[in-house]
Amino acid sequence: MTTIYDSRYVIIVEQLKRVRVEKKVTQRTLAGLLGQQQSYVAKVEGGERRLDILELFDWLKALRADPLIFLREIGWVAQERPGNIPALPLPGHVEEVHGGLNLIMAWQGEKKIVFLQDAKPHDYLIVEKEITAIFQELNNHKSKTMNREAICKAFQLAFELLPAVNPSDVYHHIVYRLYLREYTKTNAEQSWVRAGGEAVELFVARHYADRLAAxxxxxxxxxxxxxxxxxxxxxxxxxxxxxxxxxxxxxxxxxxxxxxxxxxxxxxxxxxxxxxxxxxxxxxxxxxxxxxxxxxxxxxxxxxxxxxxxxxxxxxxxxxxxxxxxxxxxxxxxxxxxxxxxxxxxxxxxxxxxxxxxxxxxxxxxxxxxxxxxxxxxxxxxxx
Incomplete structure (x- = not known):
C-alpha cells in the first residue's frame, strides 16, 4: 500500500502516535477500544491508511484526549488569538541535522521548520519538557506564581542548557512560542506583551547581579x-x-x-x-x-x-x-x-x-x- 506523504496528514498522525505513547496505550489496546485489529492502528501510524474526520475523533475519544487541545497543538485552531496564528512547536518534534537541529513547527495544519544552529536534540527536549511544565503550572488557578517570574525562570533554564544556541533564537523560537502554546489561562499573546517584557528585565538584572556585585x-x-x-x-x-x-x-x-x-x-x-x-x-x-x-x-x-x-x-x-x-x-x-x-x-x-x-x-x-x-x-x- 502507498505511504501517505501529505505533510498536513503526517503532522496529525505523528501527534496521535505521540499522545498514544505518552498515555502508555499500546497499539493492541487502542485497536480493542476502537473495535479494530492491531494492524489497523499500525497501518494508520505507518501512513498506509488515512483516517477520516469521524475516525480521528474516535481515536481522540479512545485516547481520552481533548480534541480542542489536540487541534491547537497541531496548529489548526487558534487559542482565541486575534490576527495571524503563529507557528508553534510540535511537542517533542525535532530532527537532528548537521550543525544543529530542525525544530518542527505547525502552522494552520502545515509543517514548518526552524533550524537551531549548535542545538542538540537531547538538550532541547529537556528544555521543552521543563519549560512546558513551568508554563502549564500557570494555568492552575491555585498557582501564586507571577507570569513574569515563570518566564524569567524559563529564560534562565533555556540559556543555561542551550549555551551555544543564538540567544535571540532561544528567546524567540523556544521560550516565546512555548508560552503561546502552553499558557491558556488568559490570552497568551496579550499576556506576553507585558509579562514577557518584565521577564526580560528580571532576567537581565538577575543574570548580571553577582558579577556586578563583586x-x-x-x-x-x-x-x-x-x-x-x-x-x-x-x-x-x-x-x-x-x-x-x-x-x-x-x-x-x-x-x-x-x-x-x-x-x-x-x-x-x-x-x-x-x-x-x-x-x-x-x-x-x-x-x-x-x-x-x-x-x-x-x-x-x-x-x-x-x-x-x-x-x-x-x-x-x-x-x-x-x-x-x-x-x-x-x-x-x-x-x-x-x-x-x-x-x-x-x-x-x-x-x-x-x-x-x-x-x-x-x-x-x-x-x-x-x-x-x-x-x-x-x-x-x-x-x-
Whole structure:
C-alpha cells in the first residue's frame, strides 16, 4: 500500500502516535477500544491508511484526549488569538541535522521548520519538557506564581542548557512560542506583551547581579511605574521625561552608600518602539549618566510569506535601518548590546562614536565589562 506523504496528514498522525505513547496505550489496546485489529492502528501510524474526520475523533475519544487541545497543538485552531496564528512547536518534534537541529513547527495544519544552529536534540527536549511544565503550572488557578517570574525562570533554564544556541533564537523560537502554546489561562499573546517584557528585565538584572556585585555595583529591575519614577528622580530627571521610560537602574555602592550612575533600557525587539526611550536616554547622557540598550533584536517574518528566520532589524553597515542609526549616527545610547548572533556589530569607528556589540551570555559578554567601566569613570569624575 502507498505511504501517505501529505505533510498536513503526517503532522496529525505523528501527534496521535505521540499522545498514544505518552498515555502508555499500546497499539493492541487502542485497536480493542476502537473495535479494530492491531494492524489497523499500525497501518494508520505507518501512513498506509488515512483516517477520516469521524475516525480521528474516535481515536481522540479512545485516547481520552481533548480534541480542542489536540487541534491547537497541531496548529489548526487558534487559542482565541486575534490576527495571524503563529507557528508553534510540535511537542517533542525535532530532527537532528548537521550543525544543529530542525525544530518542527505547525502552522494552520502545515509543517514548518526552524533550524537551531549548535542545538542538540537531547538538550532541547529537556528544555521543552521543563519549560512546558513551568508554563502549564500557570494555568492552575491555585498557582501564586507571577507570569513574569515563570518566564524569567524559563529564560534562565533555556540559556543555561542551550549555551551555544543564538540567544535571540532561544528567546524567540523556544521560550516565546512555548508560552503561546502552553499558557491558556488568559490570552497568551496579550499576556506576553507585558509579562514577557518584565521577564526580560528580571532576567537581565538577575543574570548580571553577582558579577556586578563583586565590583561594587547593584543592578535593579524597575518593574513598577513608581520604581521607574523614583529612579529618574534620583537622576534629577523627574518631570523632564516620561516616568516609565527606564527599565533597569545601576548603582555604585561605597561604604553602603548608593550612587545612581546609569541605567539600561531593555527591548526584546526593536518593534517595541525603541524611539520612545531615546528622549530619556539622551537626557541621562546629558546629565553625565550612562545609558545602555539591551536587546534580543528578535524579528522573523511568519508564514505564509515569511521563512521564520530570526534576522533582526538592525540591517547592515551598507544598508542600515533607522534602529542602527539611533546608535551609530545619532548616538542616542552610550552602547547597544545585542544578543542576536545574526545581527551585524558596529565597526570600531562610527559617526557618533557609539557602538553595537553582538554578544552571548558567556565569559566574553561585553555588557558587564562596560557597566563596570562606567562606574569607574563615574567615581573618578565625582571624586568618590
Amino acid at each position: 565590583n561594587g555595583i547593584e543592578i535593579k529591575a524597575l518593574l513598577s511605574r513608581g520604581e521607574k519614577a523614583a529612579a529618574l528622580a534620583e537622576m534629577g530627571l523627574a518631570g523632564t521625561v516620561g516616568d516609565s521610560k527606564l527599565d533597569i537602574s545601576l548603582y555604585g555602592v561605597i561604604e553602603r552608600k548608593r550612587y545612581i550612575f546609569g541605567g539600561i533600557h531593555c527591548k526584546a525587539s526593536f518593534a517595541e518602539r525603541v524611539s520612545d526611550d531615546v528622549p530619556c536616554s539622551e537626557a541621562m547622557m546629558r546629565s553625565g549618566l550612562t545609558s545602555l540598550l539591551f536587546t534580543f533584536d528578535a524579528k522573523s517574518f511568519p508564514p505564509p510569506a515569511g521563512d521564520l528566520i530570526n534576522r533582526g532589524e538592525l540591517g547592515t553597515h551598507e544598508n542600515p535601518s533607522d534602529k542602527r542609526r539611533y546608535i551609530e549616527e545619532h548616538g542616542s545610547f552610550d552602547a547597544c548590546f545585542c544578543y542576536n548572533l545574526r545581527s551585524v556589530p558596529s565597526k570600531k569607528k562610527t559617526t557618533s562614536g557609539k557602538r553595537i556589540y553582538v554578544c552571548k551570555f558567556d565569559e566574553d559578554d561585553v555588557l558587564p565589562q562596560k557597566v563596570i567601566e562606567a562606574w569607574q569613570q563615574y567615581k573618578v569624575k565625582h571624586k568618590l
